[in-house]
Amino acid sequence: MYTQGLDQGDKETQASAGTPEQLAAFQERIDAEEKIEAKDWMPEAYRRTLIRQISQHAHSEVIGMQPEGNWLTRAPSLKRKAILLAKVQDEGGHGLYLYSAAETLGISRDQMVADLLSGKAKYSSIFNYPTVNWADIGAIGWLVDGAAIMNQIPLCRCSYGPYARAMVRVCKEESFHQRQGYELLLTLCRGSAEQKAMAQDALNRWWWPSLMMFGPNDSESKHSAQSMAWKIKRFSNDELRQKFVDVTVQQAEFLGISVPDPDLKLDKKTGHYTFGEIDWQEFIDVIAGNGPCNKQRLEKRQKAHSDGEWVREAAQAYASKQAARAAA
């Protein structure tokens, strides 16, 4: 998911602070479905897990502006241009909103941004794939926002109040994006043969990376059990992935394009689709920084940050001059 890097293991969070009584009381509140708020006591590991998860989520929103932003100047109608720009703006807004939620846990946005720019912090692997044809914009809305929703709807009930509340608002917008993306593809699929081929090409390239968004198989996922106990996570990676496949395959059928998986078939007994093996080596490579666009995405962010330094400095200098003038 947007926070799939979490599943890669983290030594820091193995340490837990607090007395056994504190920890028991904390777990009791969680079990009673109470929301934990910023000022409440919480185990250090809980706090760190959330910081990592929320900041990765925020970084994903911000980096995610790039692959879609790539088509802004080339959108084939003014209406599509406006829809795409509004979507990209929403994603930036999600980033801002999530950084604020993470800040309630005692980390600054500057620190989070520094971690992203240095390559220390992760973001979703999905945004390291290129958008090479116009249908990719539809595929991202349909599949990427669609996969994000699968994960984020349960997060609306996350035990940490500020994150849960952020997710409620974010989810509304993501489902809007998902519908718009699907509608874009539907228009192409009802259009000319060339347009339909664009849609098929996009599905071919985005299908597997979308499935990877849910993170490793449950057997490989290192953090799931603790996150489940803390009610940060409600469903396992594989459960969510299965839910996504079940919904999405039928949507692809309605579009009239085919999912690029020869092993995909409906299991009549369970009512679920079974699907082929994900290329986990590709997943590991992309998470490790070796995807088609990792370098480009990070460099663009670094450049924006360094190009903007004189601007931020000027704003700060002006603000202090103003403060000094007001005091005089």
Next chain:
Amino acid sequence: MSNDQALINYTLRLADNALILSQRMIELVAAAPELEEELANANFALDFIGQARLFYSYAGELEGKGRGEDDFAFMRDENEFCNLLLLEQPNGHFGDALVRQFLFEAFYGHLLDALTHCSDKGLAEIAARAIKEVKYHCRHSSQWLVRLGDGTELSHECVQVSLDDVWRYTGEMFVADEIDTAIQENIDGPDLGAIRALWKRDVEKTVAEATLRLPVDEWMASGGKQGQHSEHLGFMLAEMQYLQRSFPGETW
């Protein structure tokens, strides 16, 4: 030129200004100095795209030949675009883009204000809607000009150079040609001389507050309004129009 044709052409100028500036602004997406600015830029660009769509649709209505917003935006050639040269200039750095924005919007705000009082109901309605957006943009860009001008030594120097460099493109806004004159006479449209005075007053005030020096009027570039563009516009259109041109007549 007939009065009807003048109104169509004038409306297309307004549309082209909004579209070409928004096209430059969206080139800046994911490159802002901070996230708040990222959102503001996208927001303002969205306003301009919205305005362009309204103006294009209105021009199509006036023309009555079945052309819609996308026909105007994607199927016209460079010499049919009649945006100001200022707006097609490359983005440069944050200060360059900001100064372009500031100088244009200071003009555009007054222009829209005048149009809300014109006797053409269609234009007046669009102008009344757009002016609310543009007034807000003006405040934003003025504040940034002051921050940069009165910020650090470096930012002061940078933005002064931006102002000096782009100044040559401001003259065109106020030179009334046949179409501007027709609009003023036929529909009680904007008086560009009066707008220049208002623009100068506003620009001088903000430039002074920003501790910057107002450039001296020297040679001024012109021709954009009449379809004579700089080398930059062709590339912008090639990029913007390529899908529509590659697959003409399709629905997107």
